[in-house]
Amino acid sequence: MDEFVKNRITQLRIKKGVSEYQMSYDLGHSRGYINNISSGKSLPSLNEFFSICDYFEITPVEFFDQQQQNPELVNKALSKFKLLNDSDMILVLSLLNRLCEKQG
Known part of the structure; x- marks a missing residue:
């Protein structure tokens, strides 16, 4: 520890x-x-x-x-994400899914 x-x-x-x-x-x-x-x-x-x-x-x-290498950055992104309307959240999620597919 x-x-x-x-x-x-x-x-x-x-x-x-x-x-x-x-x-x-x-x-x-x-x-x-x-x-x-x-x-x-x-x-x-x-x-x-x-x-x-x-x-x-x-x-x-x-x-x-x-597993969280950069929690401060994740928190900042999440706080901004929470300000989006539903359609923008869906757009961001689809972009994240696309980026993650390229990583794997």
């Missing part, structure tokens, strides 16, 4: 394009806070874990979803 947490934070941080120092600062900690987590020296407290999830704009469930 420790290995997963540190690797997941690193993965999400890199996708977000922020340094360990910047993330530590953004979360209100000393510059080495995220480095200590990434190196396995410490784990975040439960409250800090929730703050980290908020920082990445994801839920704790999404944090632990190993």
Whole structure:
């Protein structure tokens, strides 16, 4: 579990394009806070874990979803999708189906 947490934070941080120092600062900690987590020296407290999830704009469930490589991007797409009318949703779904067929 420790290995997963540190690797997941690193993965999400890199996708977000922020340094360990910047993330530590953004979360209100000393510059080495995220480095200590990434190196396995410490784990975040439960409250800090929730703050980290908020920082990445994801839920704790999404944090632990190993198949979800970019949950922040998926959440942004989903929030926009919810604003569409029914006919536009059908159009987007058909496009997604077509793109997925090309992937597989």
